[in-house]
Amino acid sequence: MTERAGKVTGAVTVSVDGYSAGLHQTEERPFGDDGGDGTGAGLHAWMFETPDENRAEVEQMTAADAFVMGRNMFGPVRGAWDRPWNGWWGDDPPFHAPVFVLTHHAREPQPMAGGTTYHFVTDGIVAALDRARAAAGAGEVSVLGGATTLNQYLAAGLIDELRLHIAPLTLCAGTRLFEGVPALRLEQVSARAASLVTHVTYRVLR
Template sequence: MGKVRVAGFGVSIDGFGAGPGQSLKDPLGKRGPELFQWYFPTRSFREMHGESGGETGPDNEFGRRAMEGFGAFILGRNMFGPAGDDWGGPNWKGWWGDNPPYHTPTFVLTHHAREPIVMEGGTTFHFVTDGIEAALAQAKAAAGDLDVKIGGGVSTVRQYLLAGAIDELHLAQSPVVLGQGESLFAGIDLPGLGFRVTENVPTEQATHIVLAR
C-alpha cells in the first residue's frame, strides 16, 4: 500500500495556499500564480505541457517528484472548475484541456453529482459526493501499490490533515506575502499530528520543505 501525499504545494511566507477571489479568470485566486514562480520555468513543468527546454536543478527535481509515483489523485471541487454549481458550463471538463496532467483516476470532492469524464492520456475524473473518506478509499483502491496525491486546494488538504490521513507534505514556500487568501495551517498543530521536517532545500525562487509522520 502506498502513501498519501501532498506534493508541490505552493504556500506564501504568511501561510496562504491560494489567493482570494478564485474565478474563471483567476483559477488560483488573485496573485495565486505568484506561489508557483518556482515551478513554471522548470523542465518538468514544460514537459508536462508538451514543451521542450526549461530550467533544471532543485526546483525542477521537486517539481518532477510532485507528479511521479502516484496511482490516483484527489482534488477539491474548485481544483476542477470555477466556484458555483454549473461547473463552468455544461461542457466544462477542467482547467487543463483534453489531456490533463494526472494520467490516472482522479477523484473530485463535490456536493454536485456528475457522471465520470474520460479524458485523453489516462485521466478519468470521478465525482465523489459522500465525503473525504469515501474518496480516499476509492483512490487507494485505484492506486494499488502506488501513492495517492491530495492535489488541493487548501480546504481539501486541511480536511485530510485533520483526519490524520496524510503521510507526507512537500511545501514550496515562495518569497511572497499575500496578506489574504486561504490559510493552509490556521488552527492546525502539525507537531501534534506527528509531523516533523525531513527535508529543507532553499532555492532562489522557493524553499522546499518536506514534512513526514
C-alpha cells in the first residue's frame, strides 16, 4: 500500500441512533424507511429543505480530489446493475473528480459530464483507496459511504477524519454506522447546529 499523502475523510448523514438508511431499500426508495419517502427527504432534509443554511457542508462533501463509494451508493441495491445505468447521481454527478466504486462486478470505467469518471474496483477496500490516493496526489480522498463501506474503512484504521451530519430523528433499524467497528478514540474538531441537522467533525486518533 502506498504511503499516506493527503487526508482521508469519511462523511455520512445518520440518524441520532446511528443509521444511514432504514429498512426496505428499493431502487425507488434508496434510503428505505428513512423518516420520509425513502428518497432521502427524511435523513437528508437538511440538504433539500435548508440548502442555504448548510451550503458550506454540502460543498465540502464534494470538494475532495478523489472519492470512494460502495456499490449501493453508486447504484441500486438490486435490479439495475447489469443494465445500462449511470448511477443515482445523474449525467453530471457533483464530484467532478475520479470516483472509485467498490463492487464484485467488473465494469469498464464510466466517464460522465463535468469531469467525474467512475472506476469500478473489484479487489477490495485497500486497492480502491490506493487508486484514489494515486489520483488525488497530495489532495484529499473522501470515503462517502454508505455506512457499510465506511465501517470497513474505519475498522481497518484507514480514516483520518470523520464528518457526521446528524439528523434529528431515529430509525431504530437499517444500515448502521459503527456496526462491527472496534472501539474508536475520537477528537472533536468542530460542531455546528443547524435547524435540521448537527454537523460534527472528529479526528480519528491512533
